[in-house]
Amino acid sequence: MTLTLRYAAHSDRGLIRDGNQDSVYAGPRLLAVADGMGGMAAGDVASNIVIGALAPLDEDVPGDALVDALRSAVGTANQQLRDTVDANPQLEGMGTTLTATLFSGSKIGMVHIGDSRAYLLRNGEFAQITKDDTYVQMLVDEGRISAEEASSHPQRSLLTRALDGRDIDPEYSVRQVLPGDRYLICSDGLSGVVSAETIADTMREYTDPQQCVERLVQLALRGGGPDNITVIIADATDRDIVESSPIVGGAAARDRGMATSADVSTPAARASALSAPRPPAPEEPTAGRDDEPDQPRRRPVRTAAMLVGLLVIIGGGLFAGWSYTQRQYYVGATDAGQLAVFRGVPGQVAGIDLSTLHSTSPVLLDDLTLAAQEQVKQGIQARSETDAARRLADLTNDDPTNPNLKPLCPPSPSPSAPESPEASASPSPRASAAASAEGRSPRPEPSATPTPTTTPDVLPTDTVPPVFDPAGCRSAE
Incomplete structure (x- = not known):
């Protein structure tokens, strides 16, 4: 059927x-x-x-x-x-x-x-x-x-x-x-x-x-x-x-x-x-040869009217463009590298900024991942002021699963006091107990008589703490 x-x-x-x-x-x-x-x-x-x-x-x-x-x-x-x-x-x-x-x-x-x-x-x-x-x-x-x-x-x-x-x-x-x-x-x-x-x-x-x-x-x-x-x-x-x-x-x-x-x-x-209508072609003024002596008097008036109309169109277009920018919001960064919400659109016209600072965030641009930084530098467009605030919050949300923020840098290791010769001469009871618990035999105590060093050029082999690239993490402060 x-x-x-x-x-x-x-x-x-x-x-x-x-x-x-x-x-x-x-x-x-x-x-x-x-x-x-x-x-x-x-x-x-x-x-x-x-x-x-x-x-x-x-x-x-x-x-x-x-x-x-x-x-x-x-x-x-x-x-x-x-x-x-x-x-x-x-x-x-x-x-x-x-x-x-x-x-x-x-x-x-x-x-x-x-x-x-x-x-x-x-x-x-x-x-x-x-x-x-x-x-x-x-x-x-x-x-x-x-x-x-x-x-x-x-x-x-x-x-x-x-x-x-x-x-x-x-x-x-x-x-x-x-x-x-x-x-x-x-x-x-x-x-x-x-x-x-x-x-x-x-x-x-x-x-x-x-x-x-x-x-x-x-x-x-x-x-x-x-x-x-x-x-x-x-x-x-x-x-x-x-x-x-x-x-x-x-x-x-x-x-x-x-x-x-x-x-x-x-x-x-x-x-x-489904197609935009074509604008009608402007009508060309027709004048006979008898009207030619009057044309010099009419042309200035017509030219002035056209200039006034052109200025009105340009002014209306500028006003419409300005009104449009004032209804737009985006997430960007200030010159100081601080994340912020801007009112307007990114860019300049004749050296004039098309946006103004609306609100700022304590998070810095350098705290974001490289991919997120590129998006912010280009300007993340938003549909409204509320949407812009939400997008900024998503970028700066201090959540370990947030893919936009770099991980926190680990705290710097504090310098340790040099050990005295007596302390290094023999292992402590705690170290011996720990070694026994781990199934290792404690190291033998050195003799009281120090053995002369035969290789003076060899330096101590202390453990070096890992070095973290500061460009790949952000400060916790």
Whole structure:
């Protein structure tokens, strides 16, 4: 029995964020949500690239090799991320989550990485079918905190895995689809604000996919809307329905905070929806020969207007760049070699530092291992002030298992007093007892008459204490 999908999708900017870094695609065969990260426009770029690489999967009816098709598309997306960063170094650090399903009529292949989620409502039973790649989920798996504590943990948004151009293998799976199954794919702008119980009740109450999507977005906004909110609802049905046009929303549609439906389902239309629009060509002023005597009077005014406009654009760009740096934090080192948190971005422009000292640590740069020192010298980027403080704490945590800190240098051996000839002439009773306990015979006592030394050039062979390289350890002070 072949099933079809009846779906709806929407992406909203939320109430706090300046822009929408989520991207969403919902079509007859492909459902995908990508939550970009990296600050400024980098998150937009990353999620857009990944959705654009997966969109061609919706063109053809997939066969049984669902996972192979997804793996190939994800590999292409990851390579495009790497190439984009290589061509635009200022985008270093961008990445995105990805949760996507590829539908074949009776099965779905799924790919997942990050903290976007997929849920399944089947016969009234609601279940999460993905596992978050986050720090708090790792704590839950290790039994260090409960699931309830994880929902309010201050580091619940800290990802352990994401698509960022580096070699990584997301989770892939294949699931059987039954008539009546309802799937929800969403970013953490919904799952991090609205409880699982409320989401389940809403999915049961609203049978129409579009109404269900709108209701879930409203609930996230009522919860404060602290993040971008992206939601897909898809129902598997055996009824004959008209195939809907694909929905492209969020950053992938270049439409901040509003979901967008493509006009037609042709490849050209989808490519247009996933590409940045070309700016219109400026209109050239036309003038006849009769106007030529007036041109000398008009050119100064037009030139002045163009200069004013250019200055406004440059000033706006400088202000936007300055505002961006003031929202960034990183871990670095002061000129005195002290670890610190800086506000801004590493580097200088025209001799002006782009960062200011925010807070310092008593730990010195030389106390770190060489690998950690190189990272600090380049500047360890952080997503927020809190994240920067956490990264600094991870570097300087005085734990023997901390791979970033050098081991403590052993204390220097104290000089020992020279032994008197009488003391060296005969072993003490304690030394004799120790030698007996070890199964060795005590050395014979020397005769009272000293034997003249026949080799005056031979020096005493005292034991030399081991020498430790100070560059490989740190002072305990």
